[in-house]
Amino acid sequence: MALFTPKKLPNATLLVIIITLMGAFAPMSIDLYLPAFLQIQEGLGTTDSEVKKTLTLFLVGLCIGMIFYGPLSDKYGRRNIILIGATTYSLTSIASTFIANIEGLQVLRLVQAIGAGACMVVGRAVIRDVFKGKQVAVMMSVVQVIMMIAPLLAPLVGVMLLYVFDSWRALFWALTFFGSMAFFLTFFFLPETYHKEERPDITLRETFYNYFLILKDRRSLGAMLGCALPSGITFAYVTGSSYLYQAKYGISELHFSILFGLNIVGVIVSAFLNIICLRRFNVITLVIFGLGWMSLAGIVMLVIGDHSLIGFFISTFLLMCVSGFIGNNIVSQIIELNYHRAGAAMALNSSTQFFVGAIASLIVTHHQEMLVPVMGISGILAVIAYLILYQPWREVRKTL
Structure with missing residues (x-):
């Protein structure tokens, strides 16, 4: 090489x-x-x-x-x-x-x-x-x-x-x-x-110690959980939706890929809307909006997601399409909190997302009936962890 x-x-x-x-x-x-x-x-x-x-x-x-x-x-x-x-x-x-x-x-x-x-x-x-x-x-x-x-x-x-x-x-x-x-x-x-x-x-040992320092900071941990827990929604859906759509509801591979793609279209639209909204609103406002929407969508998922194909699709769309207001905005907060350890923070944040995704995927792998509860609860836990640990009102107070 x-x-x-x-x-x-x-x-x-x-x-x-x-x-x-x-x-x-x-x-x-x-x-x-x-x-x-x-x-x-x-x-x-x-x-x-x-x-x-x-x-x-x-x-x-x-x-x-x-x-x-x-x-x-x-x-x-x-x-x-x-x-x-x-x-x-x-x-x-x-x-x-x-x-x-x-x-x-x-x-x-x-x-x-x-x-x-x-x-x-x-x-x-x-x-x-x-x-x-x-x-x-x-x-x-x-x-x-x-x-x-x-x-x-x-x-x-x-x-x-x-x-x-x-x-x-x-x-x-x-x-x-x-x-x-x-x-x-x-x-x-x-x-x-x-x-x-x-x-x-810097030695590799010192680099990994940076991971510990990042997680030790309560606000950094809260931001990472706010960013990572929605991955439970995504990867529970990715793991269980194929079986649900094709085996339970009997739709074809093509129709499954179309329904899957519609959710991605929602993610893309929300990402573009986030860019437009950033011209008028600050990051913290959009994060709170996104996580608030996600928690409400999580409740909708728990109520109607397991009753019909339409109910599952609608609640999934509501959960996933708001992600454009959460991911990149929280990432910017993580970078700001760890400016001198930004590289380590980004690697840790990405790996945390896939770690949460792996846990959600493992649950659905062994218990297909847990698909809807895992998706709904992940959205609710994201806003709870973010509010308790990150305490966004601190940033609001700074701007006043």
Whole structure:
């Protein structure tokens, strides 16, 4: 990997493509194969809960990859970490196409996710290395908007591949191509963006101690829980919705992907509305609005979500489409609270989201009937944790 290193950065368009690929590892790896859950179950002669476990273990792997590879990239540089992550991801994707039992697929998904986590967290760090000032915010916004398309298109692409090749294994060949593209574009076009002379003289032990300091601060913990607990909604839905829609309500793979995509459209719309509202309202107001809406939607989910297809879809839409007012706004608060430990804070926040998602996914994996309660309670707990620990009225008082 060290034998060849590009001398200069690629043009802006190609750089955006590379960074976007890094960020899209999770939605592509998760949403692409959701329509194939029943096919995998039948093809490997296993149970629904064992297939769902492949998703739970993937989320655990993402959490591990992000929490470890962030500090490693600070110490050893970005480029090689991305190449190692993309190689791990691609090789495990290839192996998944030949696997003959569900236990092997579960192990491979765990390792695959560790590679994906490396690419995701380091890709964001590249933005901080290359751009300065307002350019960082602009690039983050551009990449985020493009990334929103991935979870919208991935289920549709998955359905298309299932129709064309009539095999769930084709989905992992598609992931192999995705991982290989990330590897080759990085190898041939992306130089090291974090040079040795710029790296802080800090040990990995000190870096992990920063995680402890962040969690020790009550307000930082409250902000992270406010940001992470809604992940319980997302990943409980991702884990259990395929079975619910296709097995319980009998809709087709195509119709499932359309319903799934409609929720993503709601997320995209709320993200754009948040950008518009930031011109008039401050961050704390929009966070409170978003979490308040989410808690009410959580109550709606608990009341009507388990009674009909329409009730579940409406309450899910209400829960998920408000996320645009929560995620990025709370992230900005986390950065402000941990300005001198921003890199560690971002890695910890991302891994916490996938950790909460893994717990929610694990519950639904073993108890499908808990899908609605987990989604509803996650939304309610998010606002409770944020209000009790972060105490947003402190910021309101400062502005008066």
